[in-house]
Amino acid sequence: MPITTQDREILRLAVPAFGALVAEPLFLLTDYAIVGHGLGTTAVGALGVAGAVLATLVNLCVFLAYGTTASVARQTGAGNHDRAMRSGVDGIWLALAIGAALIAVCWPLAPVVVDLFGASPDQAAQAVTYLRISLLGAPGMLVVLAGTGVLRGLQDTATPLLVAVGSFALNAALNAWFVLGLGWGIAGSAWGTVLAQTLGAAVYVGVVVRAAARLRTPLRPDPAGVKQASTAGFALLIRTVCLRIVLLVAITIATRMGQAELAAYAIATQIWTMLAFTLDAIAIAGQAITGRALGAGDTVAARAATRRMVVWGVWSGAVLTLVVLAVRPLLPGLFDADPQVTEQLLAVLWPVALFQPICGVVFVLDGVLIGAGDQRYLAWAGVWTTLAYLPAAFLAADHGIVALWCALGVWMIARLITLGRRATGTAWLVTGA
Template sequence: MSASRRQDREILRLAVPAFGALVAEPLFLLSDSAIVGTLGTAPLGGLGVASQLLTTLVYLSVFLAYGTTAGVARQVGAGNVRAGIRQGVDGMWLALAIGAGVVAVGLPMVPWLVDIFGASPEVDPYARTYLAISLLGVPSMLVVLAGTGVLRGLQDTRTPLLVSLGGFSLNLALNAVFVLGLDWGIAGSAWGTVIAQTASAAVYVAVVVRAAQRHGASMRPDLAGLRTAASAGASLFVRTAALRLVLIVGTSVAARMGDAQIAAYQVGFQVWTLLAFALDALAIAGQAITGRYLGASDAARVRAVTRRMVVWGVGCGVVFGLAILAIRPWLPSLFTSDPDVRHLLLASLLIVAVLQPIAGVVFVLDGILIGAGDGRYLAWTTLIATVVFLPAALTSYWAGWGLTGLWCAIGLWMLTRMVTLGARARGDAWLVTGAVRHPREDVATT
């Protein structure tokens, strides 16, 4: 079997289950929405407000998965599976600590957090109820993120897929019983989700405990390990926050353009998000493979896999772009009968299609550099790309360029990221080999 074929099999072995797990996650809120929708408009609106806050929290905490994946994979590549599991355990303890802090700080702030979204008097009590109960599940939710990172670092993306599917099924069943059967209202939906999240976290803990026992790793929290995990996650948090800012500003600009514009933008962005799941699965494979090979001090293989994964990213992007163009004439009719929204969406989808190959390169290189532990560079360059995006997005509004201008601003943002990530990947500064990437090496190479 050729080297390229072996690389392809390794990439697909990790990426395909990762894609399934990524798609399964949004089904939690989708199933909640379907069941809560039977209660009426106000409860559904309350769920919408609370879920935006919870989704933002999860998005900002994804560093718990990414940072843990990179650290564990590097140790596994170096042959130190015990040390890798120990590092993963520290990540899970950090997740639990952050989750407990969120609960302690967030519960008293529930009324204020809901008010930020300007919920109507009818929607407000439902949003408060759902958010207050759901916050209790945040520690479990964050442990799931860290546990996912541990298993990915151990080159296992199949177990996270199974846990995601099991959690979704349990959440759906409990929501049906609590909301439709026991008539607990929106509180029943929240409790069903909390229980499902807790059960998922328990599965991850059990899997990691079993692995720790098998390799003789301690499950007790280690202060130095917690500091290391927090330090590794700080840069990734900045990177993720900058990405979230772009999404928020994009939605805000579209909303100020008019009702038809925000409607078309939301549909176009959902198409973008769906395709991003597939590209993110490649990025996750890149994290795990890169960390393992760098840990094994095999920089040449990292180079080879990087080139192969970029080919995969471009190839997937081209296929996705062509698929969008193929269904573009009919897609708007699936979402709206408004001729203005359809016209705007048709124009938006052209740009979304063109951007897919660029997005493929960006997602792949982002995942590879995360796997290399190059978080500081990612943080700075993501901030630079965001600074490029913000004036372009605001100009599209002030100059009256409409959604086409806004999507072009997003294209400029992606292009900036591709250039900065590509420049890094062509160099050698990120290729730090060995079991540990020392902080001073990050400083010296940024």
């Protein structure tokens, strides 16, 4: 595939985004590896339950990144740089408010939420400990989302990469020290992640403050702007709720299969997430390029970039399939899995690998439509694809985690159909600021 000018534009945004996105799941993968070596299978299962809850909370708020990227990119394409930065500042204030609300609401509900997964008493106790400590990092996590969205919208994916790498390195060091060195148990893993995320958020705030000063953009919260940022993300919230329903149903079914199945599923989920974020790098480029092109009124460029990014998605997914199959025998040892967990993990890695090319196309089209501001369609598509998934998941409940993962494949195929149908039309090609 010859490299064109368009490819270089995609790569300029996608390569740094790739590094930043991969660093995010590496936070939890590092926790899994350290907890697995130091605390055993029960703690890994507890981390899987708490991690699912935290991932749900963060992903419900992912509109802070996606919505901000789309709005800032569109305003940038239209030449409204001050309005672009104002949108970013409002997004950060909204992130802080939501983070504080999550602490207030979820802290007392942590035992109830964990019990919904049906974990054993030992797993439940450790999951509650990890979840409650991690909630203290919620404002930082959400500021990172909003700050990342601002910089992506400004066509800067290099700075998020630097912040992500620094945060990951700090997280790994603190987790090893707190869990293996100081013997703090699963609480040490949570504290290490909270500190790393909060410091990363402080860096983003500093970057946005300096950029706002150059443009003379006020830093005080604008109630109208914060309200607009929250309402604009409502459709993306519905889309994200549907995504999380799919994943929460899956881990709930895996929990009821047994401790070995749950541990294997938890590890496989983190591997899948890392692969998904890898493919999402192209989708991030799609958000930024599409928003900028439509803001400038150039539908031809938006359409051409979409076609090229779909090609990149297919090839990237195929490469990831080969990578997973190549490293598959080594992965159980990385997490110090016992024989039962190893058997389950080796089996489930087959469907994890084989669905990657489909994931590549789905993620690209999702990013393009987010960048275009086509949130209403994405919300409805999320509802229909979830309804397609649920019967397959319940049929798989009595047939092991490989069948459960094949049900997730049914969901991805449904997403491919709904997103592909939309992208071939013209309704999403809305131009202007």
